[in-house]
Amino acid sequence: MSGARATGGFPVTLDRGAGVPLPVQLASALREAIDDATLRPGEAVPATRELARRLGIARGVVVAAYEQLIAEGYLAAARGRGTLVNPALGAGASAAAEPALTGPAEASQSGPDPDPGPDPDPDPTPGPGVSGVLAPGVPITDAVAGPAWRAAWREAAGRLGSVAPALGDPELRSEIAEHLRRMRATARSAADVLVTAGTRDGLGLLLTALGGTRGRELVVGVEDPGLPSLRGAAARYGARIVTLPADAKGLDTARLPDGVLDVVIVTPSHQYPLGGTLPLPRRRELLAWARRTGVIIVEDDFDSELRYTGSPLPTLAALDDPATGSVVLLGTFSRTVSPALSAGYLLAPAGLRGLIEPVRAELGGPVSSVVQAALARYLASGELRRHTARMLRRYAARRDEVSELLAGARGVRVRPMDGGLHAVLELTGGDAAARRARESQIRDAAAGLGVQALGGYWQQREPGAAITGLVIGMGGADDAEFRAALAELRAILDKG
Known part of the structure; x- marks a missing residue:
């Protein structure tokens, strides 16, 4: 054990035998001090060398913890003043303290246009349905089938005669809760977890439960740009879709409408496709x-664990009340393990689970007991965490290859990405109309590679305002095929 009291007066205790990395422990202690107002917005935190000396740890531990909290929006680096508690949290804290009002939001004609019209591109959905070496949403799966994976399936094969409960195998629900605690800083009970066949199944389950209680058409807000797959799934369940503006930091919470929506779908940890991370002040504003x-x-929780810089960010659900909260977390193992599993999870506070669980009980569980048993054993072995760490190195290497091989391509800028399985190539030069025309031209020329037009992820693309470009995937092929596909794309870009 090592412990000390830092300059700001907040207690920090680090346990070297806890099995949790020291930077994670330190970041958690600082995060708690800020949430408890022990450290207040605008106050300076100790210099990295000073805090490292007081705690008896390497300065790199403190640097890593500070960088993580800067990425999350808890801290801010100020030129000439060192590192501060993010001053913007002052407004967020007061917003979070606003009293809650009861009653569902009623649909109205105020706020964003409730009739966004057809998608400009009918099928830009990332995933296995899109073919090509550079198709977005396809993970690398050649490294999954190691000894731990095979052992998990051998043991699960003995459960052919059993049927998992509708809410999910209790062992798997427990392991998912532990996985969320370790990987997503979200400490919730296994009772809050339901096993699903993936994010779309979880969304459908929630919308079915809410539709049965509200007795009218549900109105669902989606990020624009955003994932066409969830947008389409919500519409298939009878919801009316309302688009909500998103920018480089994610959902623009300052432009959220009142009295319009029943549900809003967000990707706060890794906005798709632009890759932004929703800052803490916006998260608090959204919850309030x-x-x-x-x-x-x-x-x-799209691509949240596939983060190249720093640790995966805590979920929005981690800031929510586990009993009376309003956040339903949807996750999948399709990105970190394999789409072939068709397995995921839903995490909901107790109040909402009371609506969701009867629907799942009536419909039955969608994931076989064998798959659930194998996944539970695989998670329990700790191999998924190790596998994810290995894959992050491979994806980071491919991200570097994208930057290197496409650097200097005519009229193209590779947008920076902190994680995920895709890259965005922003088209530059010329006016908006010319860029849109070039976007379509290159997409058609590179159709065999699976390249998607960025414009397909918008529903209401304001002329001249939206980014124009391409979305490419960084999985779904071996390294040699990936490099060859990038070289082919580079030739198309330079020609077009």
Whole structure:
């Protein structure tokens, strides 16, 4: 054990035998001090060398913890003043303290246009349905089948005669809860976890449960740009879709409408496709708005664990109340393990589970007991965490290859990405109309590679305002095929 009291007066205790990395422990202690107002917005935190000396740890541990909290929005680096508690948290904290109002949001004609019209591109959905070496959403799966994976399936094969409960195998629910605690800083009970066939199944389950209680058409807000797959799934369940503006930092919470929505779908940890991370002040503003309006927040934990810089960010659900909260977290193992599993999870506070669980009981569980048993054993072995760490190195290497091989391509800028399985190539030069024309031209020329037009991820693309470009995947092929596909794309870019 090592412990000390830092300059700001907040207690920090680090346990070297806890099995949790020291930077993670330190970041957690600082995060708690800020949430408890022991450290207040605008206050300076100790210099890295000073805090390292007081705690008897390497300065790199403190640097890593500070960088993580800067990425999350808890801290901010100020030129000439060192590192501060993010001053913007002052406004977020007061917003979070607003009293909650009861009652569902009623649909109205105020706020964003409720009739966004057809998609400009009918099928830009990332995933296995899109073919090509550079198709977005396809993970690398050649490294999954190691000894731990095979052992998990051998043991699970003995359960052919058993049927998992509708809410999911108890062992798997427990392991998913532990996985969320370790990987996503979200400490919740296994009772809050339901096993699903993936994010779309979880979304459908929630919308079915809410539709049965509200007795009218549900109105669902989606990020624009955003994932066409969840947008389409919500519409298939009879919801009316309302687009909500997103920018480089994610959902623009300052432009959320009152009295319009029942549900809003967000990707706060890794906005798709632009890759932004929702800052902490916006997260608090979103939660306060949801409490005030009665809107349910669906947090799609898209690509959240596949983060190249720093640790994966805590979920929005981690800031929510586990009993009376409004956040339903949807996750899948399709990206970190394999789409072939068709397995995921839903995490909901107790109040919402009371609506969701009867629907799941009536419909039955969608994932076989064998798959659930194998996944539970695989998670329990700790191999998924090790596998994810290995894959992050491979994806980071491919991200570097994208930057290197496409650097200097005519009229193209590779947008920076902190994680995920895709890259965005922004088209530059010329006016908006010329860029849109070039976007379509290159997409058609590179169709065999699976390249997607960025414009397909918008529903309401304001002329001249939206980014124009291409979305490419960084999985689904071996390293040689990937490099060859990038070289082919480079030739198309330079020609077009």
